[in-house]
Amino acid sequence: MDLDPRLARTFREAAITSAVSGRPDPGALAALRASGLLATAVPREYGGAGGDASDVNRVVERLAGLNASLAIMAFQHFAVSSRIAEWGTEEQKGKLLPALADGSCLAASAWSEQGAGAAKRNVSSTAVRGADGTWVLDGAKSFTTTASVADLYLVLVRTGPPQDDPGSGYGTSGQTFFLVDACNPGLVPDLSLDLVGMRGSATGFVTMRECVVGDTDRLGPEGHAARIIAGVRESGATLGAVAVGVAQAAFELLVAHQRKRGGLASPVVRDRLVPLATRVESARAMVERAGARSSSDPGMTTLHSKLHASEAAETVCLEAARMLGSAGYTVASELNRLLADARAVALMGPTNDLCRELVASTWPN
Known part of the structure; x- marks a missing residue:
């Protein structure tokens, strides 16, 4: 999914600003509201894009590569939009979904x-x-x-x-x-x-x-909120998409650094890059499988996708830091922000510990 270059730049610059301030960037939030992206999970009959879980995951991944904070905000917005579309009364859907689609209401x-x-x-x-x-x-x-x-x-x-x-x-x-x-x-x-x-x-x-x-x-x-919660996991939308976006951004940063230094000419460097690229692609494949809901147990695939993608993102970021050496050991290094964001995904609900517990609970004694 491609974004307008100016919009992508706004999101990326806001990530840098917010990493320092610890606050959301008003300009980036306004741009997100006006971008049309928030309509992704709203049905077409209510002014939305009618996207499914695969569409949600793709949008979230792209956003996360630019600004993980905006990506997780969008993910939560999509989750609420989907729950209203699925469980809302006709009055709730008619009142809220158009506003959720056009960005005037952020959930x-x-x-x-x-x-x-x-x-x-x-x-x-x-x-x-x-x-x-x-x-x-x-x-x-x-x-x-x-x-x-x-x-x-x-x-x-x-x-x-x-x-x-x-x-x-x-x-x-x-x-x-x-x-x-x-x-x-x-x-x-x-x-x-x-x-x-x-x-x-x-x-x-x-x-x-x-x-x-x-x-x-x-x-x-x-x-009966537990029934609604169970449907969230079954939907195939996964926080693993945030992790994939972060991992891809870290890998691209590393490749750009090595290219600038001439490191890509070294077989040793290229050999170390290959497994990182493979981790990113395997995490993306798992997220895509969750979004497609093609497995016999979509909810379990969603849990696996979150676990695998978040762990892959941390691994890619850490290895990138090792390969950057002193260039990554500065407060200004973008990689430090990406690593912190990758770690945060593992702590978001359902946390990785809970994901493991839920997966393990399916195995009989």
């Missing part, structure tokens, strides 16, 4: 919270239904990407006690999703987190204090 997911665990099974944020049918949300979410710059949040809360379940998977019964407008006075974002990687992703906290929403803002059946 974020607020699922994680301290103490909930990687699998989001111990969520303490609550929603209590009032006598008038409205809900009051209270609690705090952590590591929410696009916090403070999003217009819409998909919030995971507890609406009832969990029922008996096997204790594996992501989420649990008794949990419900709500769509909360950023203008709601009961929702307060906080960007006090100072992350090492993805520093321009506006990842922070979101606090809900007597946050009142209507039952029309509920997404999907009450108490």
Whole structure:
């Protein structure tokens, strides 16, 4: 997928700026909103591009090669768009999807919270239904990407006690999703987190204090958020696409450096480059397979793609750093940002540890 050169330059320059400031770049965010890319996962009948998981993965990979922070923000936007398209009421779809497509509404997911665990099974944020049918949300979410710059949040809360379940998977019964407008006075974002990687992703906290929403803002059946979460993995859209974009950018940086120094004339250098190129291509192939949903178990392929691609990205970045030598051992080196971003992918939900747990849970004793 090709981007307009000026847009690509804007995104790349913003990545450099945000790596220093630790804040999202307003110009890059405005350019992303106006680019038309945010329409990727919205059905055509609502003004979108009607893209599938393969299209989402390709867009995310391309963005990640320029600006991983923007890529993860776009990924979350696509995830929310897809969930609304799949589970939303006709009213929700008619109101929200056109705005999500044209970029006037930027969406974020607020699922994680301290103490909930990687699998989001111990969520303490609550929603209590009032006598008038409205809900009051209270609690705090952590590591929410696009916090403070999003217009819409998909919030995971507890609406009832969990029922008996096997204790594996992501989420649990008794949990419900709500769509909360950023203008709601009961929702307060906080960007006090100072992350090492993805520093321009506006990842922070979101606090809900007597946050009142209507039952029309509920997404999907009450108490059955786990069903929606399961569908996310089955969709084939994968954070592995972010890792592939980062790995490709690191490899291209290394090749450009070696070419400039005349290193490509050396058989030794070329021999060390080949396995790195192979890692990038194998990670891309795994991500493409996840997006195509061609396997007998698409959800498992999505987990494998995230694991493989994120580990490949870290390996490529580390080996590139070794080959760059002192040229990469400076604060200004772009490779250091790419390495930090590659490490961040492994910690994003589902974290690599949880991915391994979910894969291992399929094997009988």
